[in-house]
Amino acid sequence: MDRLHSLDAVFEHVWDRVTDAASDPRHPFRTPTVGTASADGPALRTVVLRSAERAARRLAFHTDRQSQKVKDIRDRPRMAWHWWDPEAREQVRLRGRATVHTDDAVADAMWADQDPASLAVHVRTAASGTPLDAPRDALGDSVQSEPVTREDVAPGREHFAVVRTVVDRMDWLHLHPQGHYRARFECSPDEDVEGTWVVP
Ligand SMILES: Cc1cc2nc3c(=O)[nH]c(=O)nc-3n(C[C@H](O)[C@H](O)[C@H](O)COP(=O)(O)O)c2cc1C
Numbered sequence: 001m002d003r004l005h006s007l008d009a010v011f012e013h014v015w016d017r018v019t020d021a022a023s024d025p026r027h028p029f030r031t032p033t034v035g036t037a038s039a040d041g042p043a044l045r046t047v048v049l050r051s052a053e054r055a056a057r058r059l060a061f062h063t064d065r066q067s068q069k070v071k072d073i074r075d076r077p078r079m080a081w082h083w084w085d086p087e088a089r090e091q092v093r094l095r096g097r098a099t100v101h102t103d104d105a106v107a108d109a110m111w112a113d114q115d116p117a118s119l120a121v122h123v124r125t126a127a128s129g130t131p132l133d134a135p136r137d138a139l140g141d142s143v144q145s146e147p148v149t150r151e152d153v154a155p156g157r158e159h160f161a162v163v164r165t166v167v168d169r170m171d172w173l174h175l176h177p178q179g180h181y182r183a184r185f186e187c188s189p190d191e192d193v194e195g196t197w198v199v200p
Helices: 007-023 068-075 105-113 116-122 150-159
Strands: 033-038 041-046 051-053 058-064 078-085 090-101 160-176 179-187 193-198
Touching: 007 051, 007 090, 007 160, 007 179, 007 193, 033 068, 041 068, 058 068, 058 105, 058 116, 068 090, 068 160, 078 160, 090 105, 105 160, 116 150, 150 160
Parallel strands: none
Antiparallel strands: 033 041, 033 078, 051 058, 058 160, 078 090, 090 160, 160 179, 179 193
16 A cells, blocks of 8 residues: 555545445455443454444444443443554554444434345344353344345344444554554544644
8 A cells, every 4th residue: 555645645545445345345444343341341343334424424333232332332432443454554443432223213224224134143032142052143033044035134123233433533553664654633523633643
């Protein structure tokens, strides 16, 4: 990846990448690690980036509304997103205020927008994290055979949640052969962005 020469270029570059990833299953930024603050310390897991809205600075994924991450966010409503692309040699870290959407317009819109195959995981006989006596996926009968239809996944709607983050911090690091360099941005609620180069 070419060296970027301005803070504006870095900021736009990051939003270009996450926006592209939200619509491209093969994009290197498709499966970020997201972090929450659990009662017993930081908690990380991989998710699929499902939506990125540059103007509103929002990112979202979908999940089981009974999962640990949803409990964490309800208790402490901030979260972090992390990407490392070994080919581009860049790390992106975004942070912001997180909200959980279960039965509102945000959840309805994502449920309607997603391919049924991506929603099948929500047709579960027990909540994410429930102990089992043997390793199995606990998926319901309606999604056990392909193709999975919208009708098949309908029982999953009651378990489904969207987690959305309004990004207010960005930290970007590029391990360029001519020297590592790093930029940091703060985005205020009135949409102003303040960026600075920082020591990597
Ligand atoms: C490639 C990959 C993609 C995943 N995508 C999601 C996702 O979009 N949403 C989700 O809730 N869990 C997803 N998971 C599972 C989570 O990493 C995690 O195991 C699960 O959500 C339970 O996390 P929690 O106990 O911290 O809530 C994915 C895992 C992998 C490996």
